[in-house]
Amino acid sequence: MRSNHGSLVVGSMLLAMTVSCSVPASQSPARTSHGHERIQWGACAREDVGDDVRCGTLSVPVDWKRPDAATVDLRVYRAKSQATSKGTILNFPTGPGQTGDIAFASLQQAIPGYDMLSFDPRGVGESSPLTCNTAGVLGIPTTPPVDPQKFSAFDKKQKAFWSTCTTGNRTLDRHLDAYSTARDAEALREAVKLDAVNLYGMSYGTLAAERYLGLYGKHVRAAVLEGVMNPAQSRREFVTTAAAGAEAVFDRFSEWCSTDADCALHNSDVPAAFRQAASNADAGRIPGKDVMGRTWSAAGVNQYLEGALAGPFGEAAQGLQKLSEGRSPLPGEAEDGTDETPKTLPYADPIVCSDFAMSVKSADQARLDVAATRKAAPVVGYSPNSSQYTSICLAGPAPVKESSAPVSSTSKHKTLLLSNSHDPATPKAWAEKVAAQLGEKATHLVTDKVGHGGGLTNPNTLRKVTAYMNRVNPAPAGQ
Numbered sequence: 001m002r003s004n005h006g007s008l009v010v011g012s013m014l015l016a017m018t019v020s021c022s023v024p025a026s027q028s029p030a031r032t033s034h035g036h037e038r039i040q041w042g043a044c045a046r047e048d049v050g051d052d053v054r055c056g057t058l059s060v061p062v063d064w065k066r067p068d069a070a071t072v073d074l075r076v077y078r079a080k081s082q083a084t085s086k087g088t089i090l091n092f093p094t095g096p097g098q099t100g101d102i103a104f105a106s107l108q109q110a111i112p113g114y115d116m117l118s119f120d121p122r123g124v125g126e127s128s129p130l131t132c133n134t135a136g137v138l139g140i141p142t143t144p145p146v147d148p149q150k151f152s153a154f155d156k157k158q159k160a161f162w163s164t165c166t167t168g169n170r171t172l173d174r175h176l177d178a179y180s181t182a183r184d185a186e187a188l189r190e191a192v193k194l195d196a197v198n199l200y201g202m203s204y205g206t207l208a209a210e211r212y213l214g215l216y217g218k219h220v221r222a223a224v225l226e227g228v229m230n231p232a233q234s235r236r237e238f239v240t241t242a243a244a245g246a247e248a249v250f251d252r253f254s255e256w257c258s259t260d261a262d263c264a265l266h267n268s269d270v271p272a273a274f275r276q277a278a279s280n281a282d283a284g285r286i287p288g289k290d291v292m293g294r295t296w297s298a299a300g301v302n303q304y305l306e307g308a309l310a311g312p313f314g315e316a317a318q319g320l321q322k323l324s325e326g327r328s329p330l331p332g333e334a335e336d337g338t339d340e341t342p343k344t345l346p347y348a349d350p351i352v353c354s355d356f357a358m359s360v361k362s363a364d365q366a367r368l369d370v371a372a373t374r375k376a377a378p379v380v381g382y383s384p385n386s387s388q389y390t391s392i393c394l395a396g397p398a399p400v401k402e403s404s405a406p407v408s409s410t411s412k413h414k415t416l417l418l419s420n421s422h423d424p425a426t427p428k429a430w431a432e433k434v435a436a437q438l439g440e441k442a443t444h445l446v447t448d449k450v451g452h453g454g455g456l457t458n459p460n461t462l463r464k465v466t467a468y469m470n471r472v473n474p475a476p477a478g479q
Helices: 011-017 100-110 134-138 148-162 178-191 205-219 235-259 270-282 298-308 313-324 349-354 363-376 384-392 428-441 459-472
Strands: 053-061 071-079 088-092 115-119 131-133 197-202 220-226 344-346 415-422 442-450
Touching (some): 053 178, 071 100, 071 178, 088 100, 088 178, 100 197, 115 178, 131 134, 134 344, 148 363, 178 205, 220 459, 235 270, 235 298, 235 363, 235 384, 235 415, 235 428, 235 442, 270 298, 363 384, 415 459, 428 442, 442 459
Parallel strands (some): 088 115, 415 442
Antiparallel strands (some): 071 115, 131 344
């Protein structure tokens, strides 16, 4: 899942969220026997794609239960190792919403010697991106209303919002789930004629990688899943464990401020500063807009801080100090901001609703969620990154069948699960549950680190990951 540190930013940046990576029309995919594709690889049109990356198109069934019916084109990526290849890493991108090539450079640097293969998941990037009404996106609160009348009004509003969200194909809209993405990944493996692949999944990408392990694990050598999603949990468990994770990050931040003079709030009551910032926001005493382009509110303060705490604590402390003093921590946010925003924008977050039963059904359920998260997180109250889905998914489609099934693997090798000790987006409690589901087929490695992802930058973690990859992918004789 995306942490708020990398969440949607409004204004002129909305236009930059639309990506393109195309190949010439003459390089359109050619269908081979058995419904598989022969991919024609060409130069990528996106300027931010590495020079060594090649792009192509793969057509897959919209509904894998009807493989001979309509198809959807997926953008696919490939990068060859500059050295003798040890194998291929199939990357399941983070998000939802990130493109398939996003991890290539960092993986090539951390784990050199592997070819890279990936794709934009259906509903993302150049694979029929899901778009929604911009005003509707900005009107979704971080948590649903707990007042019955307000909840009823919001429910009606969300029904209208969901009618604006589409890939352009209403059938495809109902097949954006992790199982479909896993089957797409298998079609890609078959199309490039690989007997086996190594998996890397980050954050939300771990969910599709988990489903791939259960369906096609016999083709998997190593599997490194970082920032692990746990599909086998209820909505309540989802939001409370995330809230506890956010509170643990805040506690560590407070401890740092109490001992380090570099903290702008050193010798101050940090929780009190947070409460004052929230009070200032709700009273309209903070100028400009928050990270989502909305008028500052207590929810906006929480969302800002959760993202800021994924970075250097010093900067987070400075930002919280400004908010507690009634100042905006965001550069240029005091301006009136007249940038024109598009009527619709790529918005992949609703894909989560295909995989998790996140929607609340009533104001009472919303109230009980709030009580549970506040018990788990007495200071911050909840995790905006996770609790927002209880609002987004309201009035949306039901998750697909078996979406809450435990993680399994048919690979003969163990899966390596990576967690940070303090991660507000995918708390290590989720990986602990997945490790229990996999049993002897999993090893869980925890890095003492605050933030979402980045475990491979830790030398000790990287050493263990490298040893695992080398053990599963031994060098050919004579090398």
